[in-house]
Amino acid sequence: MIEKTRVSANFSSVPVVLLLGLLSLPLVLIYAYLFIDTISNSDAGSLVPSEFTLQHWSFLWETKPGKPNIWLVTLNTFVFTSVITAVILLVSSMAGYVLSRLNVPARGFFLAGVMVLHAFPSVTLIIAIFIVLQYLGLYNSLLGVILVKAAIDLPLGIWLMKGFYDTVPWEIEMAGIVDGASRFTVWRRLVLPQIRPAVMALGLFSFLSGWSEFILPQVLAPGAQVQVLSVYLASLIADDNNFDFATFKAVGVFYVIPVLILYVFFQKHLMNIYGGGTKG
Amino acid sequence: MRILLDKFSKSFGTTKVIEGMDLEVGSGEMLALLGPSGCGKSTTLFAICGIHRPTSGRILFGDKDVTGLPSQERNVGVVFQSYALYPHMTVAENIGFPLTVRRLAAADIRKEVAEIAALVHIDNLLDRRPSQLSGGQQQRVALARALIRRPDVLLLDEPLANLDAKLRLEMRSEIRRLQKETGITAILVTHDQVEAMSMCDRIAIMKAGEIVQIATPSGMYNDPRSAFVAGFLGNPPISFLKGRAEQGAFVFANGIRLSLAILGGIPDGTVLTLGVRPEHFGTSGDIAVDGKIAFAETQGRENLYDVILPDGSVLRSIQSVRNDVAVGDAVRWSLDSKAALVFAEDGRRL
Numbered sequence: 087m088i089e090k091t092r093v094s095a096n097f098s099s100v101p102v103v104l105l106l107g108l109l110s111l112p113l114v115l116i117y118a119y120l121f122i123d124t125i126s127n128s129d130a131g132s133l134v135p136s137e138f139t140l141q142h143w144s145f146l147w148e149t150k151p152g153k154p155n156i157w158l159v160t161l162n163t164f165v166f167t168s169v170i171t172a173v174i175l176l177v178s179s180m181a182g183y184v185l186s187r188l189n190v191p192a193r194g195f196f197l198a199g200v201m202v203l204h205a206f207p208s209v210t211l212i213i214a215i216f217i218v219l220q221y222l223g224l225y226n227s228l229l230g231v232i233l234v235k236a237a238i239d240l241p242l243g244i245w246l247m248k249g250f251y252d253t254v255p256w257e258i259e260m261a262g263i264v265d266g267a268s269r270f271t272v273w274r275r276l277v278l279p280q281i282r283p284a285v286m287a288l289g290l291f292s293f294l295s296g297w298s299e300f301i302l303p304q305v306l307a308p309g310a311q312v313q314v315l316s317v318y319l320a321s322l323i324a325d326d327n328n329f330d331f332a333t334f335k336a337v338g339v340f341y342v343i344p345v346l347i348l349y350v351f352f353q354k355h356l357m358n359i360y361g362g363g364t365k366g
Numbered sequence: 367m368r369i370l371l372d373k374f375s376k377s378f379g380t381t382k383v384i385e386g387m388d389l390e391v392g393s394g395e396m397l398a399l400l401g402p403s404g405c406g407k408s409t410t411l412f413a414i415c416g417i418h419r420p421t422s423g424r425i426l427f428g429d430k431d432v433t434g435l436p437s438q439e440r441n442v443g444v445v446f447q448s449y450a451l452y453p454h455m456t457v458a459e460n461i462g463f464p465l466t467v468r469r470l471a472a473a474d475i476r477k478e479v480a481e482i483a484a485l486v487h488i489d490n491l492l493d494r495r496p497s498q499l500s501g502g503q504q505q506r507v508a509l510a511r512a513l514i515r516r517p518d519v520l521l522l523d524e525p526l527a528n529l530d531a532k533l534r535l536e537m538r539s540e541i542r543r544l545q546k547e548t549g550i551t552a553i554l555v556t557h558d559q560v561e562a563m564s565m566c567d568r569i570a571i572m573k574a575g576e577i578v579q580i581a582t583p584s585g586m587y588n589d590p591r592s593a594f595v596a597g598f599l600g601n602p603p604i605s606f607l608k609g610r611a612e613q614g615a616f617v618f619a620n621g622i623r624l625s626l627a628i629l630g631g632i633p634d635g636t637v638l639t640l641g642v643r644p645e646h647f648g649t650s651g652d653i654a655v656d657g658k659i660a661f662a663e664t665q666g667r668e669n670l671y672d673v674i675l676p677d678g679s680v681l682r683s684i685q686s687v688r689n690d691v692a693v694g695d696a697v698r699w700s701l702d703s704k705a706a707l708v709f710a711e712d713g714r715r716l
Contacts, residue, residue, distance in 0.1 A: 257450035263437045264415050264444045265464040265511070275467075279454040 124336035142332040146340075150328070154310040154318065156337075163314040166228055166235075166303070167296035173236040174243045174292040179285060181240075182247025183273055187259070197248075204241035212305055219306055231307040235299055243288055250284040251277065286355040290348060297345060315341045367428045367518040367551050368393045369414065374423035376409050383409045384575040386423070391519075396545050396552040398562035400598065401572035407555045410572075411521050414553065415442045427518045443512030447524040449504045451496035451511075458483075458492040461510045468515075482510045486544065502533040509544060520545065520552040526561055538565055559599050563587070571595050593713040596641045602670055604707075605647075605682045607640040616640055618677040624653055626703045632716060641707035644670065644684035651700030657681065659695050673697065 119133075124142045126135030149155045184190055185197055215234055216225070224230030254277055262272035278285070300316040308317060319341060322334045371389040375382070384406045391397045399407040412418040414425060416437035424433045432440050451460050459466075461482060462475040470478075483489040486506040496504055505525065512520055525541065526534045542565045545552045556562050562569050563583040570580045571594075579591040583599075590596035596604050609618045611632045615625040632638070647655070660680065661672035664687065671683045671691070683699060691697060708716045 255448065255450065257446045257448050258452060260412075260417055261444065261446060261450035261452075261511075262463075263417065264440075264442055265467060266438045266515070267463075267467040268438065271467055276452055279452075282454075 120335055121339060123332050124339055127332075142330075142336040145333055145337060152325075153321065154313050156318070156340075158311070159313050159315055159318045162228060162312060163297065163316075166232055166299075166314050167293055169232050170236045170239065170296040171289055171292040173232070174239055175285060175289050177236075177240055178243030178247045178288060179278065180273075181244045182249075183251050183277065185244065186248045186251035187277075188269075200241045200244050204245055208238040209301060212301070216305060226307050226309040226312060228307060228312050231303050231312075234306060235296060235302050238302075239292060239295055243292065246288055247281070247284065250281040254280045283355060286352070290352050290355055294345060294348065368426075369519050369551055369553070370424075370426040371410070371414075372424040372426065374410070374413065374425065375421045376406070376413055376418060377421050382575065387575070387577060389570060389577060389580075391551055391553060393551055394549045395568065396542070396554065396566045398554045398556060398566040398569045399572060400556055400559060400562040400569050402598075403557055405572040406575040407557075407572050408523060411444075411523055411553065411555045414519065415444050415521050416440045441515065441518045442521060443515070443517035443519075444521045445505075445508045445512050445523065445525045447527050449496075449508040449528075451504055451507055453496055455495070456492065457488065457494050457496070457499070457507050460496065460507055461492075461514055464511065464515045478514055479510075482514045485513075485547070486510045486540075500533075501529050502537060505529065505533075505537055506540075509541065513544070513548060513550070516548075516550075518551065520550050522552065522554045524556055525554070526556075526558070534561075541565060560601060563599065571598060590707065591715055593639055593641060593709040593715075596707055596709070596715075600643055602644050602682055602684060604641045604643045605680055606709075607642065607675070607679050607681070609638055609640065611636045611638055618675070618679070620677040622676055624655070624701070624703070626653070626706065626708075628703065628706065628708060632708075637711040638716070639709040639711070639713075641709060642681055642701060643705065644682040646702040646705040647673075647681050648683040648685045648699055651702035653701050653703050654698050655681065655701050656696070656698050659691060659693050659697060662691075662693050673699065 122135060125138060125140065127137050127139055128135045145153075145156050185193060185200070190196070219225040219230045219234070222230070224233070258276055258280070259272055262276045263269070267275065298316065299314075300320065303312075303314045303317050304320060307313070313321075315337075319334070319337050322330070322337060369389075369391040371387055374384060374387045374389070376384045387410065389410075399410060401407050409418060413420050416432070416435060416439075420433060424431055426432065427440065452463065455463065458476075458479050462479045465475045465478060479492070480489065483492055486509050488503060488506045488510065491499060491503060491507075496507065499507065508525075522541065526537055529537060538561060554562065554566060566583065568580060568582055569586055570577050571586065572578065573594055579586060579595050581589070586595060587599050590599065593606065597606070607616070607618070609616050611617070611629050612623070612634050614627070614629050615623045616629060616638065617623050626640075629638075655673075655675065657673035657675045659671050660674045663670045667687065668684050669687050671685070673681045673683060675681060681701075710716050
């Protein structure tokens with residue numbers, strides 16, 4: 087949350103700021119050089135840049151040999167991330183409602199199952215998933231990896247949504263029903279708007295999670311046509327023939343920009359999910 | 367419209383909440399379901415509006431059996447204790463919601479909303495959100511939403527419980543006015559006997575899932591069927607004295623006798639409870655009772671006294687304000703023996 091720092095009469099904040107500043111300096115330097123190195127060349131062993139250059143960003147306008155086009159990769163990443171977000175939002179918001187409110191058979195079993203799936207480390211499944219996808223012909227396709235990633239992230243989403251639905255008063259639903267609305271209308275028009283902040287938060291959360299996903303696309307969709315940015319980035323550093331550390335950094339900066347933008351605009355919503363349920 | 371419950375029973379799992387209840391509410395009548403918490407009055411209300419399905423028995427609106435109909439197909443309006451307004455909608459959208467889900471034209475909805483808002487005096491608040499309204503205004507919105515589609519029956523679940531004392535008084539008469547103006551059949555669920563007596567045509571008093579007595583407010587007050595009913599109605603409450611009958615007199619445990627004409631015909635030795643309302647003990651009456659003032663409380667216009675009788679039981683007395691007696695004084699006040707109520711050991715009225 088953005089809050090104005092209040093001046094406390096009891097103690098001065100200067101020592102604290104100094105100490106924190108000192109401790110954070112290495113981090114700040116790392117981030118600063120991550121950026122500086124992408125737009126400059128330095129002599130070997132020197133920390134001071136010797137010339138300004140844009141050659142490290144050249145991946146933006148020319149495709150490196152043996153690498154896919156960066157814009158195709160970016161597009162893939164956006165498609166991958168957006169579809170995952172949409173699927174997670176759609177399924178979690180409905181499944182969470184069902185688990186929270188409807189008297190479905192084996193409700194306890196589903197609740198426990200969702201919990202177990204959430205706790206299950208997805209990497210242990212990856213060989214099995216690989217074989218399944220290959221069998222289905224979805225290996226090396228965006229659709230396949232999207233399905234897998236969405237499925238793995240769903241338990242958390244469902245569980246979170248259920249928690250938020252639990253805070254919506256029953257009376258609102260009863261009122262909707264005696265007002266003549268169907269159960270679906272009640273959900274869509276009355277209950278869902280009550281947890282809008284949570285839906286926003288889950289959407290952002292899924293987007294960030296999808297954007298930074300590496301291991302699933304790396305294993306399940308490594309092909310040039312379906313690469314996402316994280317895989318592209320990894321392939322740069324794995325390429326021993328054309329090792330270019332500055333370009334690697336530039337792609338890294340390029341990769342992180344959308345995340346930074348999201349954080350700047352939506353950090354308040356993200357806090358919602360970490361800070362527990364608040365009604366908006 | 368007439369509402370009829372016919373041998374209505376409801377249980378949750380193995381817990382029987384209501385068994386074989388019969389209740390008829392006449393068209394245009396306002397009936398109170400009065401009882402302590404947990405007596406099944408809210409369960410009855412939710413069964414009438416269709417949120418709970420009855421375990422057995424029938425529910426009729428007019429001549430139509432609605433037992434198996436879902437809430438959406440019954441024409442009921444409900445005001446919940448918490449009002450259950452939709453926080454993300456404006457007042458106008460809240461009131462219009464029952465019409466919106468019926469896909470009425472927007473212009474018609476606006477017209478209806480304006481009409482009903484004028485009836486409940488909130489026509490200047492239509493653009494606000496529920497969180498910007500006071501408790502009384504929220505209550506009016508809830509009433510308007512319940513009334514807008516002209517329901518067969520209006521159900522009120524503890525509608526005044528969340529209001530402060532002054533507003534409660536105002537909304538009490540307001541709800542009654544609306545009910546009379548619209549001529550709607552209404553059922554009020556409450557645990558507050560003042561609300562039930564002041565707002566309703568008849569009261570059905572409930573205890574442990576059963577209706578103990580149905581009568582008009584004054585009928586029930588003056589002629590309660592049991593000690594439970596007598597104890598539930600009236601504020602300050604009735605006082606009970608324990609003793610037994612002996613030759614037409616009421617005898618306390620310590621032997622003090624009160625001769626009461628109304629005890630004629632009751633066999634000697636019968637264990638009795640005598641109920642005396644505070645207004646029947648004080649300055650006027652036909653038999654004198656000695657006691658000591660243990661507690662005095664002024665209510666502005668009247669004073670309330672607790673008088674300890676020699677055997678230790680307490681009689682309450684309510685009188686116009688007087689300054690000549692104080693706590694600790696011995697008094698000899700009169701009891702109106704004709705107004706005293708006599709109950710048998712099991713609480714039955716004799």
